[in-house]
Amino acid sequence: MKNFLILFFSFYVLALLQSSFLVHFGILGYVLNFILIITIFINLFEESQKNLGISAAFIGGFFLDIFSENFFGFWILTLLAISLLIKFIFKKYVRFPILRRV
Numbered sequence: 001m002k003n004f005l006i007l008f009f010s011f012y013v014l015a016l017l018q019s020s021f022l023v024h025f026g027i028l029g030y031v032l033n034f035i036l037i038i039t040i041f042i043n044l045f046e047e048s049q050k051n052l053g054i055s056a057a058f059i060g061g062f063f064l065d066i067f068s069e070n071f072f073g074f075w076i077l078t079l080l081a082i083s084l085l086i087k088f089i090f091k092k093y094v095r096f097p098i099l100r101r102v
Helices: 002-025 034-045 052-066 074-093
Strands: none
Touching: 002 034, 002 052, 034 052, 034 074, 052 074
């Protein structure tokens, strides 16, 4: 519950910053999408059994949908698809070595 509240408020602040202030500092006409970057990093560095990355994708997509001109649900579906793809690739193709005590 604590992680959920931290994600909620931090993504809210990032969405406000991204849609109001950072629009003026675009690189070649594009604004960096910090919520997308953070959602990808959460999914990359999270354990594969936990679901914090999926909830981060939903919360981040919700705030991006509120502040964007696309139809509602576009960013939610996009971020959920990215997070599920990352989790699938890690579960199927990536093996981390387990440290054993000798």
